[in-house]
Each structure stands twice: as C-alpha cells, then as structure tokens.
Amino acid sequence: MSVAEQSIAGAEVRGHGFLASSVGRKVIMAATGVVLFGFVTVHMIGNTQAYMGAKSLNGYAEFLHSMLHGAGIWIFRGVLLAASGLHAWAAISLTLDNQAARPVGYRETQSVASTWSSRTMRWSGFILVVFIVYHLLHLTTGQLHPAFKAPQGHEYFAYDNFVSAFKVPAVAGFYVIAQLCLGLHMWHGVWSFTQTLGLSHPRYDGLRRNFATGLTLLVVGVNISYPIAVLTGCIH
Amino acid sequence: MSHKSMNLTLHVWRQKNAKCDGKFVEYKADGVSPDMSFLEMLDVVNEGLIAKGEEPVEFDHDCREGICGTCSMVINGRPHGPKERTTTCQLHMRSFKDGDSITLEPWRAEAFPVVRDLVVDRSAFDRIIAVGGFITAPAGSPQDANSLPISKENADLSMDAASCIGCGACVAACPNASAMLFVSAKISHLGLLPQGQPERYLRVRDMIAQMDAEAFGTCTNHGECETACPKGIKMENIARMNRDFIKASLTFRHATIGGGGA
Numbered sequence: 001m002s003v004a005e006q007s008i009a010g011a012e013v014r015g016h017g018f019l020a021s022s023v024g025r026k027v028i029m030a031a032t033g034v035v036l037f038g039f040v041t042v043h044m045i046g047n048t049q050a051y052m053g054a055k056s057l058n059g060y061a062e063f064l065h066s067m068l069h070g071a072g073i074w075i076f077r078g079v080l081l082a083a084s085g086l087h088a089w090a091a092i093s094l095t096l097d098n099q100a101a102r103p104v105g106y107r108e109t110q111s112v113a114s115t116w117s118s119r120t121m122r123w124s125g126f127i128l129v130v131f132i133v134y135h136l137l138h139l140t141t142g143q144l145h146p147a148f149k150a151p152q153g154h155e156y157f158a159y160d161n162f163v164s165a166f167k168v169p170a171v172a173g174f175y176v177i178a179q180l181c182l183g184l185h186m187w188h189g190v191w192s193f194t195q196t197l198g199l200s201h202p203r204y205d206g207l208r209r210n211f212a213t214g215l216t217l218l219v220v221g222v223n224i225s226y227p228i229a230v231l232t233g234c235i236h
Numbered sequence: 237m238s239h240k241s242m243n244l245t246l247h248v249w250r251q252k253n254a255k256c257d258g259k260f261v262e263y264k265a266d267g268v269s270p271d272m273s274f275l276e277m278l279d280v281v282n283e284g285l286i287a288k289g290e291e292p293v294e295f296d297h298d299c300r301e302g303i304c305g306t307c308s309m310v311i312n313g314r315p316h317g318p319k320e321r322t323t324t325c326q327l328h329m330r331s332f333k334d335g336d337s338i339t340l341e342p343w344r345a346e347a348f349p350v351v352r353d354l355v356v357d358r359s360a361f362d363r364i365i366a367v368g369g370f371i372t373a374p375a376g377s378p379q380d381a382n383s384l385p386i387s388k389e390n391a392d393l394s395m396d397a398a399s400c401i402g403c404g405a406c407v408a409a410c411p412n413a414s415a416m417l418f419v420s421a422k423i424s425h426l427g428l429l430p431q432g433q434p435e436r437y438l439r440v441r442d443m444i445a446q447m448d449a450e451a452f453g454t455c456t457n458h459g460e461c462e463t464a465c466p467k468g469i470k471m472e473n474i475a476r477m478n479r480d481f482i483k484a485s486l487t488f489r490h491a492t493i494g495g496g497g498a
Contacts, residue, residue: 022444097454101346101347112463197478198480200472201472
C-alpha cells in the first residue's frame with residue numbers, strides 16, 4: 001500500500017470522478033468550447049459564399065444537406081447539440097459552485113487583471129443561447145422569418161432568405177449585437193480553453209493571446225459584414 | 237524622505253466570532269508616519285482602542301518580514317494592499333496619502349470562515365497539503381550531493397512554485413474564491429522534481445478532490461490571483477496542474493489490494 005493510500009488525516013476524500021471534479025468540468029467546458037469555436041469559424045468561412053452570389057450560396061446549402069446521403073448534416077447537428085448542452089451544463093454547474101464559494105462579498109473590489117470580456121462570460125453566453133434559438137427559427141426553419149422560402153426538393157433558397165432577412169434593420173441590428181457578444185465570449189474563451197487544456201509555455205503565451213484576438217476579430221468582422229452588406233445594397 | 241505625518245480614516249470589518257454578523261466600524265488614525273508599516277499603523281490604532289477600553293482590531297501577523305504569509309487582509313479591495321508582490325507587513329504607509337480613506341476586510345471565502353474581525357481560518361489549505369503535498373523519501377543518512385540529476389530549468393521552476401507562502405491572497409483576489417493558484421503551486425513544486433514523481437498523479441487527483449471538498453470555487457482564468465500573489469506565482473502552474481490532472485484521469489487505475497508479491 002502506498003503512503004497516499006494509508007489513512008492520513010482528511011484522506012477520506014479520495015480522487016473523485018472526473019465529471020464531479022472542478023478541473024474535470026472545466027476540461028469539458030474547454031473541449032466543447034473548442035468544438036463550438038471550430039463551428040463558428042467554419043460557419044463564417046462557408047457564408048463568405050454569399051459574396052459570390054445566389055448560385056454559390058444555394059449550392060452550398062444543397063451540399064450541406066446532401067453530404068453522406070443527407071446523414072452528414074444530422075451528424076453535425078448531433079455533435080453541436082451535444083457540445084452546446086455539455087458547455088452550458090458545465091457553465092451552470094461551475095457558476096453555482098463559484099457563487100457558493102463566496103457567500104459574503106467584499107464592500108470594495110478592484111479588478112486588476114480581469115477583462116470586461118472575462119467578467120461578462122455568463123451574460124454573453126446567455127445572450128448567445130437566445131440568439132442561437134432565434135437564428136435557428138429564423139434562417140433554418142423559417143418560423144420567425146415572414147418572407148422565408150422553404151426548400152423545394154433539391155432546390156435551396158438560402159441566398160434569398162439571407163437577403164430578405166437582413167433588409168429588416170431591426171433584424172440586422174440584432175444580428176450585429178449578437179456578433180459583438182460572440183466576440184466578447186470568444187476573446188476570453190479561446191485564450192481560456194488553451195489555459196484549461198494545459199497549453200501554456202512562455203514561448204507561446206504571447207501567441208495564445210494573439211490567436212484569440214486575431215480569430216475573434218476575423219470571425220466577428222466577417223459575420224457583421226453580412227447584414228451590413230445587405231443593408232447597404234452590396235448584396236442584393 | 238518625507239516625515240510629514242498623515243491623518244487617515246479606516247473602515248474596518250468588525251465581527252465578534254464566526255457565528256455573529258459583522259459590520260464596518262470607522263476609526264481615525266491620526267499622526268501616522270509614512271515610514272510605518274501597515275501593521276505598525278494598526279498597532280498604534282489598537283493601542284488607542286485599548287487605552288479607551290475598547291476591543292482592539294484582531295488581525296493575523298507573525299514574521300513581519302514578508303515570508304510567513306500570515307498577515308491576511310484586503311485593503312481597499314486588494315489583498316495585501318495596492319503594491320504588487322508585497323505582503324501587508326511589508327506595505328508602508330508612504331503608499332497612502334494624507335486624508336485617505338482605507339477599507340479593511342477579511343479574506344472572503346466559504347472555505348476561509350472569519351474567526352474574528354480580520355482573522356480567518358485557513359486550515360483548509362493545511363488539509364489540502366495533508367492529502368498530497370508531500371513526497372515519500374527514505375529518511376536514512378543523507379545522500380551524496382548531486383546524486384539525482386535535475387535540470388536547471390526544472391529546479392528554477394520548482395523553486396519559483398515553492399516560494400508560495402500559503403497566504404491565501406489568490407483565493408481572496410479570485411472573483412470565484414478559487415484556490416487553484418495555491419494548489420497548482422504545491423503540485424508544480426513537487427511534480428517538477430524527481431523526488432516528486434512516485435506520487436505525482438495520485439497527488440494531483442487527491443489535492444484537487446480535497447480542494448473541491450473544501451468548497452473553494454473554480455478558475456475562470458481572470459488572472460487576478462497572479463497579480464495579487466505576493467510571491468509572483470504564475471498561472472502557468474495552473475495550466476501544469478490541469479495537464480497533470482487530465483493525464484492522471486486518463487491513466488488512473490485502482491490499486492491492487494494484496495496482489496502478488498511479499
């Protein structure tokens with residue numbers, strides 16, 4: 001028997017389950033964050049085809065629905081749903097622990113190192129959930145899109161729906177606000193998942209920050225350009 | 237050096253014991269010399285209170301030379317006050333201005349219950365150390381020096397982590413009252429050395445389990461701990477702890493009890 005297994009004062013608490021532990025739940029949060037971050041990046045790249053015209057974007061929609069004989073999109077949806085669910089579960093569970101860890105707060109606090117982005121993760125995350133539900137009902141299923149054109153057979157109208165959606169300034173405005181929240185969430189999140197997954201080395205620490213900043217600016221910048229391009233008539 | 241004395245107003249958290257509710261009480265600290273340490277200023281205030289027949293403000297202190305980690309208090313919203321890499325005992329009144337108002341609060345964490353006024357019970361840290369913050373070494377005659385090769389880089393990183401004095405400022409500064417900077421410093425200091433290898437992956441699981449059981453919060457990578465730490469412990473240690481924990485969880489196997497062999 002090793003020393004660590006002998007009864008030391010307080011040793012009743014043995015290494016507990018991965019999902020029950022604080023670091024285990026953080027790792028779940030980080031790993032699902034990587035999946036979701038990968039998704040928003042691919043989503044942004046795919047949508048650049050809106051700048052290439054209706055045929056290109058509609059063809060892309062058809063490709064997404066037909067790959068692997070139609071199974072591909074459901075595999076993606078399954079993975080994204082599972083990742084989002086686990087991400088939200090870890091966030092809620094860790095937040096409750098964190099609130100319980102300081103039942104009496106300070107009268108005075110000074111933030112020295114934390115950022116606006118890191119302190120608002122809970123709020124930006126919550127707004128993103130609301131946005132994602134709206135976005136699915138708006139541009140995927142169309143219930144919240146008055147001018148929605150549903151696909152007919154193998155013909156998709158992603159481009160038409162995209163243009164008619166962003167012609168409404170309030171809708172375009174909400175998308176822009178949601179993208180700014182995505183930026184706040186990603187900027188801390190991308191740096192944070194590298195830290196939680198243990199990727200820290202002085203040689204790459206500067207790179208980690210720049211990676212988070214660069215990708216956040218790219219994804220959010222391109223995404224915001226879509227509603228603005230429609231409103232200004234660049235895409236019509 | 238300026239010898240002008242200062243007049244300050246203190247807002248101090250007073251709490252009779254763990255069960256009573258506490259409140260802020262205002263005290264005047266007049267004629268404070270800029271050369272006094274923060275604790276000497278409190279000593280003078282307490283002498284005044286004792287002379288008036290009032291209870292002095294209880295605060296923890298011991299070595300008063302910045303190495304024991306006992307002098308815990310949050311000064312104007314920052315653990316150990318406004319200066320970086322400084323304990324309260326090493327903070328001098330020249331860091332303040334005449335007429336300043338200073339708020340003094342205890343470390344705030346479920347795991348650090350207030351004992352009285354600014355004194356908190358930090359034995360949660362001792363219990364975390366007790367489950368894994370040690371190595372198994374034969375306690376015989378001393379080995380020859382340098383019989384175990386250790387790279388300079390690891391020796392330095394280990395010594396940096398070992399400079400943690402267990403003061404709890406990281407917990408106090410963390411918006412989530414997380415103890416991960418402290419725990420990761422202890423895990424790194426042993427895990428980077430050959431002597432720490434036999435228990436390396438048991439240690440990380442056991443110490444994290446005890447940390448969770450003590451009701452500390454969890455790290456959300458704000459980085460407040462690193463700037464509050466009087467010894468400059470780096471968040472790199474938390475990343476190392478996470479790495480070790482992931483490996484420990486992936487390769488964990490239950491001990492074989494009474495298995496073959498003598």
